[in-house]
Amino acid sequence: MSSVELLSPAGDWDSLKAAVENGADAVYLGVGRFNARRRAENFTEEDLPKVTSFCHDRGVRVHLAANTLVKNDELSAYFKLIGRAYDAGVDVIIVQDLAFISIIKENFPGIEVHASTQASIFNSLYGNILGGVDRVILPREFTVSQVKEFRQKTGIPVEVFVQGALCFSISGQCLMSSFLGGRSGNRGLCAQPCRKKYNSGFVLSTKDLCLVEKITPLIEAGISAFKIEGRLRSPDYVAAATYLYRKAIDTGEVDPEALFDTRLSFSRGYTLGMMFRQSDVVSPEASGKRGVFLGKLGDGGIITLSESLQVGDGVGIVSGKKICGDVIRRIECNGRDVHQAEAGRRVKLHINAKPCDEVFITSAASRRKPYWFPKKERLVVSRHKSTDVRLPKAEDARLVEPRLLVKVYSLSDAFLALYAGALRVYYNVLAKDYPTEDKRISPYVPRCLSEWNASAAIETVRKINPLSVLSGDLGVASSLKGYEVYLNVSGNVFNEIDVRFWNDRGVIPVISPELSLRELKEFKDKRFGVYVHGRVPLMTSKYQLREESLQDELGYVFPVRAEADYKQVVNSVPLELYGGVLKLADSGIVQYLLDLEERVGETVLAYQRILSGEEFRRPRKEYTLGHFRKGVE
Numbered sequence: 327m328s329s330v331e332l333l334s335p336a337g338d339w340d341s342l343k344a345a346v347e348n349g350a351d352a353v354y355l356g357v358g359r360f361n362a363r364r365r366a367e368n369f370t371e372e373d374l375p376k377v378t379s380f381c382h383d384r385g386v387r388v389h390l391a392a393n394t395l396v397k398n399d400e401l402s403a404y405f406k407l408i409g410r411a412y413d414a415g416v417d418v419i420i421v422q423d424l425a426f427i428s429i430i431k432e433n434f435p436g437i438e439v440h441a442s443t444q445a446s447i448f449n450s451l452y453g454n455i456l457g458g459v460d461r462v463i464l465p466r467e468f469t470v471s472q473v474k475e476f477r478q479k480t481g482i483p484v485e486v487f488v489q490g491a492l493c494f495s496i497s498g499q500c501l502m503s504s505f506l507g508g509r510s511g512n513r514g515l516c517a518q519p520c521r522k523k524y525n526s527g528f529v530l531s532t533k534d535l536c537l538v539e540k541i542t543p544l545i546e547a548g549i550s551a552f553k554i555e556g557r558l559r560s561p562d563y564v565a566a567a568t569y570l571y572r573k574a575i576d577t578g579e580v581d582p583e584a585l586f587d588t589r590l591s592f593s594r595g596y597t598l599g600m601m602f603r604q605s606d607v608v609s610p611e612a613s614g615k616r617g618v619f620l621g622k623l624g625d626g627g628i629i630t631l632s633e634s635l636q637v638g639d640g641v642g643i644v645s646g647k648k649i650c651g652d653v654i655r656r657i658e659c660n661g662r663d664v665h666q667a668e669a670g671r672r673v674k675l676h677i678n679a680k681p682c683d684e685v686f687i688t689s690a691a692s693r694r695k696p697y698w699f700p701k702k703e704r705l706v707v708s709r710h711k712s713t714d715v716r717l718p719k720a721e722d723a724r725l726v727e728p729r730l731l732v733k734v735y736s737l738s739d740a741f742l743a744l745y746a747g748a749l750r751v752y753y754n755v756l757a758k759d760y761p762t763e764d765k766r767i768s769p770y771v772p773r774c775l776s777e778w779n780a781s782a783a784i785e786t787v788r789k790i791n792p793l794s795v796l797s798g799d800l801g802v803a804s805s806l807k808g809y810e811v812y813l814n815v816s817g818n819v820f821n822e823i824d825v826r827f828w829n830d831r832g833v834i835p836v837i838s839p840e841l842s843l844r845e846l847k848e849f850k851d852k853r854f855g856v857y858v859h860g861r862v863p864l865m866t867s868k869y870q871l872r873e874e875s876l877q878d879e880l881g882y883v884f885p886v887r888a889e890a891d892y893k894q895v896v897n898s899v900p901l902e903l904y905g906g907v908l909k910l911a912d913s914g915i916v917q918y919l920l921d922l923e924e925r926v927g928e929t930v931l932a933y934q935r936i937l938s939g940e941e942f943r944r945p946r947k948e949y950t951l952g953h954f955r956k957g958v959e
Contacts (some may be wrong), residue, residue: 506519901949
């Protein structure tokens with residue numbers, strides 16, 4: 327039997343019991359507002375002792391997902407929750423904010439801390455900022471070979487998702503729900519805009535991940551834990567998926583009935599994803615549950631069954647772009663009515679469908695009852711009661727020199743920005759035409775870099791020996807000692823603990839664009855920059871995206887741009903603060919990032935004039951102030 331941990335989702339009590347009774351080694355769950363699935367039923371703080379007692383009595387560990395971004399005024403409540411979990415005997419805390427790792431380890435001895443997939447950890451250089459972490463939940467965009475390389479270079483145990491929903495964007499790098507509807511995925515409230523139509527199809531709606539047939543090579547890769555996604559899915563799904571993977575881990579075999587039940591409970595179609603180099607993961611025809619493919623209807627209702635079928639089963643019928651449902655009331659085989667027919671049989675169905683329609687089983691009249699596993703050896707967790715958490719004190723600190731930092735997308739624009747008076751101008755260090763001999767241009771390092779690209783970026787930066795670096799990759803930012811380094815908004819810096827964490831490492835962060843002007847002004851520690859102008863990247867994806875732009879059903883157009891080995895979907899309108907920078911300046915925030923693809927010289931000059939006290943009239947065009955007025959919930 328493999329020592330790999332099978333980790334199942336628990337969105338409520340029924341799902342928790344389904345996971346435990348069908349062979350999970352551990353469950354992960356959320357409590358209140360600090361988990362990435364706030365829309366699930368979840369648990370209360372008062373439930374935690376009962377949850378851990380139920381699980382530990384059956385030899386099952388409990389992981390608490392506390393993996394959202396946390397505002398300054400929420401820090402006390404957040405760490406009180408960790409204290410309650412600690413006292414209740416929770417085994418693991420899952421965090422997105424890497425600055426919290428050392429705080430939790432110092433204040434709650436004996437508890438494990440795992441870095442969430444929301445932390446977007448993409449290369450071994452992140453090891454510089456993962457001190458004390460017990461496990462890393464790797465992004466779904468990793469390949470098997472990249473998993474091995476990360477584990478070998480860092481020595482950190484790793485966990486991967488093996489089943490469930492895929493996000494089109496890299497986890498932790500999606501602001502689409504946040505900027506389009508005010509519901510932040512980084513705060514557990516994603517409204518799933520990727521499941522909506524763009525360009526008249528579901529071009530961002532991904533299939534479900536299913537790696538059950540690849541369990542053996544995953545175990546051989548040295549992975550410590552396999553994770554099933556699904557805290558918003560039904561207990562039936564949790565039971566079937568847990569049993570499916572329990573059997574595969576223990577025997578190396580795929581149980582066909584359990585696989586059928588898992589697909590039937592919820593499936594958008596399956597993919598092996600990037601783990602096995604499938605980058606085309608979209609299912610553009612539909613975005614919801616599809617069930618199990620039964621076959622394509624021929625003339626006269628004739629169909630060759632891909633799965634067994636019986637009277638009373640529910641079916642979904644895909645007819646062109648329309649989907650409707652029906653119930654199997656009659657099956658005709660060789661001219662006779664039958665109650666059921668096995669896979670491979672050619673039968674006639676009496677349903678409301680026409681030739682060439684695709685038929686899916688969406689519900690079964692009878693189901694195999696999942697196997698209930700016996701109790702394992704009871705887990706005993708003995709700890710001293712937690713005390714008040716010692717948080718780093720926010721100091722009154724600020725940067726003195728006003729600076730315009732300008733990121734551009736062509737060399738010609740870089741020189742325009744310089745001539746207009748920008749203090750720092752950044753251009754992609756991985757671009758083939760990067761001017762390595764011109765120190766007036768500073769390197770921009772893209773986000774979420776693979777091991778090879780991260781090493782190439784660092785090598786080039788050291789060769790250039792530039793005045794400054796703007797890094798979107800946290801691992802690279804933490805590795806560039808002795809340089810002036812800014813961390814781009816991809817760092818998701820959200821509170822004063824984060825600001826201090828990065829400044830202590832010689833890095834000036836550009837703060838998250840999800841915080842409001844009021845929230846920024848209330849920071850005591852103002853050693854950070856602010857993204858004040860540009861088309862905010864709403865999605866960053868390593869999956870195939872062939873479109874040059876996306877138009878939603880309301881007519882808004884979102885440009886798509888390429889950067890490094892990923893594509894970005896950017897906002898339909900630019901964020902433009904213009905005169906609002908004076909409000910930032912009045913509160914002591916003096917570093918401003920302009921992310922410019924158009925009107926570069928004109929825009930830089932406008933901000934120069936505003937900061938020098940000249941009157942300015944905003945150009946007449948569509949724009950947004952983003953979250954500067956209200957922030958996110």
